[in-house]
Amino acid sequence: MPSDRLLVIVEDDEKFASTLRRSFERRGYEALAVPNLDALNALLETRKPGFAVVDLRLAAGASGLTCVQALHTADPATLIVVLTGFASIATAVEAIKLGACHYLVKPSNTDDIEAAFTRGGDGDVDAPLTERATSIKTLEWERIHETLMETGFNISETARRLGLHRRTLARKLEKRQVK
Structure with a gap:
């Protein structure tokens, strides 16, 4: 049986x-914090959290979705919120399919997360609809930073992966993000 107020945080950023x-x-x-799936599995052998906050991207390219699956398998009643700095429709759908009750984009604070727990898995028909499509410049900026993180902030490797000249990438990084 899950502990009423036991929360596990799966996050590699200490x-x-x-x-x-x-x-x-x-x-x-x-609240207990674990950095990866192995530590989570060890915790789940002795404890059953009622709540979980899972980072989508963990160290060494590991996916937080495996942690969502492990938590849901251990106890389907666990309320799981996935946090990510790299939101996508595909990962949001997969997180919900695997057992998460909500998917929040960073930066999200404790109020946002607790509100997601309170709502549980219930949908909100009054959720605001986005009236503005994401601009190409914003998408480019996000892709550049995602690739930067994947390469450990190596500018040359990021430029190579994006098919850009290194100097072009450097100029883009110097500019302010346009929304």
């Missing part, structure tokens, strides 16, 4: 995990 853990502890949760 500082962010620690900040999130402390914030939830102030709200009365027993």
Whole structure:
């Protein structure tokens, strides 16, 4: 049986995990942080959390979706919120299919996450519809930064993967993001 206020945070960024853990502890949760699937599986052998916050992208290219699946398999009643800085429709759909109740884009704070837990898996017919499509410049900016993270912020390798000259990429990075 899940602990009423036990929350597990699956996050490889130690500082962010620690900040999130402390914030939830102030709200009365027993919060535990683990950095990867192996640590999560070890925790699930002895504890059954009622709540979970899972980062979509973990260290070494690991996917948080495997953690969502493990949590849901251990206890389908666990309320799981997926957090990501790299949102996509495909990963949002997969996260929900695998057992997450919500999918939030970073930066999200403790209020946002707790509200997602409160809503559970219920849909909201009054959810606001986006009236503006994402611009090409915003999509380009996001793709550049996603590739930068994949390459460990190696400008030359990022430029190669994006098919850009290194200097062109450097100029794009110097510009402000246009929305």
